[in-house]
Amino acid sequence: MCGIVGIVGKSPVNQALYDALTVLQHRGQDAAGIVTVDDGVIHLRKDNGLVRDVFHTRHMKRLTGQFGIGHVRYPTAGSSSSAEAQPFYVNSPYGIAFAHNGNLTNAHELKDEVAKVAKRHINTTSDSELLLNIIAHELQNCEGLHLTPEEVFKAVSKVHLKIRGAYAVVAVIIGNGMLAFRDPFGIRPLSLGKRKTEFGDEYMVASESVALDAVGFTFIRDVAPGEAVYVTESGELHTQQCAHQPISAPCIFEFVYFARPDSFIDGISVYASRVNMGRKLGQKIAKEWADLDIDVVIPIPETSTDVALQIALELDKPYRQGFVKNRYIGRTFIMPGQTMRRKSVRRKLNAIPSEFKDKSVLLVDDSIVRGTTSEQIIEMARESGAKKVYFASAAPEIRFPNVYGIDMPSANELIAYGREIEQISDLIRADGLIFQDLDDLIDAVRELNPDIKRFETSVFDGNYITGDVDNAYLQRIDNMRNEETKNEGMQTELSNLEMHNMSQD
Numbered sequence: 001m002c003g004i005v006g007i008v009g010k011s012p013v014n015q016a017l018y019d020a021l022t023v024l025q026h027r028g029q030d031a032a033g034i035v036t037v038d039d040g041v042i043h044l045r046k047d048n049g050l051v052r053d054v055f056h057t058r059h060m061k062r063l064t065g066q067f068g069i070g071h072v073r074y075p076t077a078g079s080s081s082s083a084e085a086q087p088f089y090v091n092s093p094y095g096i097a098f099a100h101n102g103n104l105t106n107a108h109e110l111k112d113e114v115a116k117v118a119k120r121h122i123n124t125t126s127d128s129e130l131l132l133n134i135i136a137h138e139l140q141n142c143e144g145l146h147l148t149p150e151e152v153f154k155a156v157s158k159v160h161l162k163i164r165g166a167y168a169v170v171a172v173i174i175g176n177g178m179l180a181f182r183d184p185f186g187i188r189p190l191s192l193g194k195r196k197t198e199f200g201d202e203y204m205v206a207s208e209s210v211a212l213d214a215v216g217f218t219f220i221r222d223v224a225p226g227e228a229v230y231v232t233e234s235g236e237l238h239t240q241q242c243a244h245q246p247i248s249a250p251c252i253f254e255f256v257y258f259a260r261p262d263s264f265i266d267g268i269s270v271y272a273s274r275v276n277m278g279r280k281l282g283q284k285i286a287k288e289w290a291d292l293d294i295d296v297v298i299p300i301p302e303t304s305t306d307v308a309l310q311i312a313l314e315l316d317k318p319y320r321q322g323f324v325k326n327r328y329i330g331r332t333f334i335m336p337g338q339t340m341r342r343k344s345v346r347r348k349l350n351a352i353p354s355e356f357k358d359k360s361v362l363l364v365d366d367s368i369v370r371g372t373t374s375e376q377i378i379e380m381a382r383e384s385g386a387k388k389v390y391f392a393s394a395a396p397e398i399r400f401p402n403v404y405g406i407d408m409p410s411a412n413e414l415i416a417y418g419r420e421i422e423q424i425s426d427l428i429r430a431d432g433l434i435f436q437d438l439d440d441l442i443d444a445v446r447e448l449n450p451d452i453k454r455f456e457t458s459v460f461d462g463n464y465i466t467g468d469v470d471n472a473y474l475q476r477i478d479n480m481r482n483e484e485t486k487n488e489g490m491q492t493e494l495s496n497l498e499m500h501n502m503s504q505d
């Protein structure tokens with residue numbers, strides 16, 4: 001998952017973009033970038049690393065202008081090379097910088113078309129660079145030097161017809177304005193906010209509403225699936241639905257794991273949805289494990305804490321923080337390689353033995369994906385003297401790859417793939433393992449906004465909402481992105497062809 005942000009302000013936006021990216025850091029830890037526009041000139045700084053490491057004072061000073069966008073990256077296509085850090089830039093038409101959260105499922109076909117029809121060269125393997133060039137090609141057809149909102153929306157409508165997959169995007173178009181839009185299923189989130197100033201209204205879009213809160217913008221609403229938002233450089237807001245048949249189907253994994261609990265996505269509090277997940281799973285545990293001797297409920301920090309507390313309340317058992325999280329280690333699941341992920345679990349979490357000694361513990365996590373965390377955590381609980389270790393997952397078994405912006409390209413790497421619950425339990429060496437039912441997960445989220453009729457749930461049921469994901473595609477992403485390919489260093493380091501003005505020190 002990546003995080004995107006864009007602001008059209010009335011005063012310099014560099015600090016607000018930086019601050020917004022720091023609260024979106026949980027969506028991508030690999031690379032970060034900011035583009036600002038000042039008097040028709042683009043300033044870019046991007047590199048691999050966390051926000052705090054990529055931007056130093058000297059970079060911030062150079063990011064002048066009242067208008068800009070930012071990105072934190074968690075790669076799902078291409079390589080981890082800094083050349084694929086975002087925003088991307090093309091100089092024609094107008095000069096456009098662009099950031100994307102999501103993943104295109106027809107990138108392979110589009111690459112050919114972009115080369116042959118649009119005569120545009122794509123130098124990286126990033127689907128985002130491709131998407132930028134498709135937008136640029138559509139805008140190229142507009143007449144005049146100044147884009148009208150109608151022209152911009154027409155271009156977005158054409159883009160929707162060409163591309164498939166998940167995308168929430170933001171772009172700055174020099175001399176014109178900021179454009180943001182969301183795919184017709186609204187798989188990836190995007191919210192819109194506003195701040196009143198004495199010089200007029202400022203507008204902001206961000207992947208999560210928490211970014212608006214953090215920099216003092218008021219949440220207006222979610223950008224609707226298929227909708228585009230265009231804010232002119234002078235600060236006029238225009239919005240329009242640009243998809244033919246938009247259907248709201250937000251990714252349910254945002255609620256399970258990705259988003260921060262203090263965000264609202266499509267009218268749903270992420271926190272409240274996790275409390276509901278805890279309630280549903282707690283009820284299932286009470287019913288199916290009525291005879292179990294659970295002494296204490298312990299979360300696996302950090303995402304599962306809200307779920308675990310609610311399970312403890314349902315079961316009427318004590319809730320204890322038996323693991324301490326090292327606040328300087330990021331999220332392990334979104335780290336780029338399995339070796340790093342494995343090592344990081346023990347660096348990140350440490351047990352408090354007194355909470356485990358001679359007790360039957362119920363460990364709770366939001367999800368089990370590769371099993372990296374659960375296996376090691378159960379071992380730690382046993383080393384700390386636990387008598388029995390039961391394990392509960394707030395999400396159902398994950399058996400299918402994700403193709404919409406979560407880097408799980410290979411079914412074979414998923415611990416639940418081709419396995420029954422008992423086999424998974426044996427592998428992670430639990431004394432008992434229980435998963436949330438998919439219907440309960442959906443209800444837990446949906447009851448907070450019944451207007452949403454369905455969610456993107458493919459990792460659990462293999463039902464890919466865009467309807468274009470077949471075995472050939474799954475095989476291709478598996479070959480390109482599985483751990484073995486990554487370890488063999490098949491993904492080449494690319495050189496950055498973009499503006500070098502600020503990518504160096």
Ligand SMILES: O=P(O)(O)OC[C@H]1O[C@H](OP(=O)(O)OP(=O)(O)O)[C@H](O)[C@@H]1O
Pocket residue numbers: 257300301302303304330331332333334365366367368369370371372373374
């Ligand atoms: O089965 P796995 O492949 O290990 O993946 C699942 C784990 O990864 C995530 O934690 P992460 O450390 O990324 O972040 P968190 O601190 O937000 O829980 C998630 O919360 C699970 O704990």
Ligand SMILES: NC(=O)CC[C@H](N)C(=O)O
Pocket residue numbers: 001002003073074075076077078084100101102103104126127128405406
């Ligand atoms: N997780 C994401 O949103 C990834 C965006 C884009 N596909 C990339 O790999 O850079």
Ligand SMILES: [Mg+2]
Pocket residue numbers: 300301302303304365366373
């Ligand atoms: Mg976790």
